[in-house]
Amino acid sequence: MDFAFTKMHGLGNDFVVVDATRTPFEPDAALLSRLTDRRFGIGCDQVLVVDPPPGADVDFGYRIYNADGSQVGQCGNGARCLARYIAEHGLSSKPRLRVRTRSALLELRQQPDGQVTVDMGAPRFEPAAIPLAAPARADHYDALLADGSTVRFGAAGMGNPHAVIRVDDVDRAEVARIGPLLQQHPLWPESVNVGFIQIIDRRHARLRVYERGSGETLACGSGACAAFAVARAWGLLDARAELALPGGTLILEWDGDAQHPVLMTGPATTVFEGRFEWAN
Structure with a gap:
């Protein structure tokens, strides 16, 4: 397996981002372990995957994988990086995007100063x-x-x-x-x-x-x-x-x-891009 990736971070919370809008990307636990490893892989806190829209009401799907291989439903710093990634890679020119994770629908807004505001949805206390x-x-x-x-x-x-x-x-x-x-x-x-x-x-x-x-x-x-x-x-x-x-x-x-909803505003930074070869 050979695929392109982008290394990004939001306030030091760092990510490997992979575009699956054209080519499916289904990482297993072994691949996720290698990607997140800071000595033998690229190194990151989480792996983010950009997917095609899962419905007519959203622009993209958004998967978030932890370093231990588990998938989670939300990552605010990752969402800001996702918005920056989509803009920088020409996937959409919209100033506002709607993306769906496994548990949430998020709205991402590009700000003139380069920061990104994320509508994180309403907090749940029950x-x-x-x-x-x-x-x-x-x-x-x-x-x-x-x-x-x-x-x-x-x-x-x-x-x-x-x-x-x-x-x-x-x-x-x-x-x-x-x-x-x-x-x-x-x-x-x-x-x-x-x-x-x-x-x-x-x-x-x-x-x-x-x-x-x-x-x-x-x-x-x-x-x-x-x-x-x-x-x-x-x-x-x-x-x-x-x-x-x-x-x-x-x-x-x-x-x-x-x-x-809670609104969160902060930066998103691209660090480098590359290709990763994986033969398990």
Whole structure:
């Protein structure tokens, strides 16, 4: 197998992007493992695949594969890179695109300054919609972890399940310990992305995210949206705020209406292009 790829990143959250609009691309676990490997492959957090439109109401399909070979339903940083990729490769000249993932319908908007705004859809707080194995919606949930410690978190669905933990200082947060332990908790039937948020003021916060299938990444778009929505529900942030992640800053907007979408704006950068030969 021989195919073209583009290496991209959104705030350091990096991707290998493959165009399957003309030639089908169905990677198996072995190929995904090699593509994401930073020593023996290209190296990335996730592999993104651009597909033909799955219906008349959308412009493209959009698949997202984690480094462990699993497929997920949402990636905000990847969506911005997808919009830039589509424009740079002449797949569409529309300033606004509608793309469908396995769990969400996204609208992507090119901005004059080169940044991309993604309509990430409305946040979901009902446990069954996240999904979270809790009897009823609550502002906070408590979990006893396997090491005997207890953690309190908020929860939201943004195409993927997210737990949000408020901390005093993200630099000192026990991301590497709490992240995998909470992911393994039976409260999360599909595992979970775990965000650690530090509130600076009503318009600024800091965030680190431990992603399922990838570990801690420099940025997580859906994780930023979920953390912002949960912090808004807690009454801690205004309707427009900047979230600083290790890889850079995202601008988030949400009016608090459960029927309205979260808007996320940030950069998308092309790093290099090439061809990959695979003989398993």
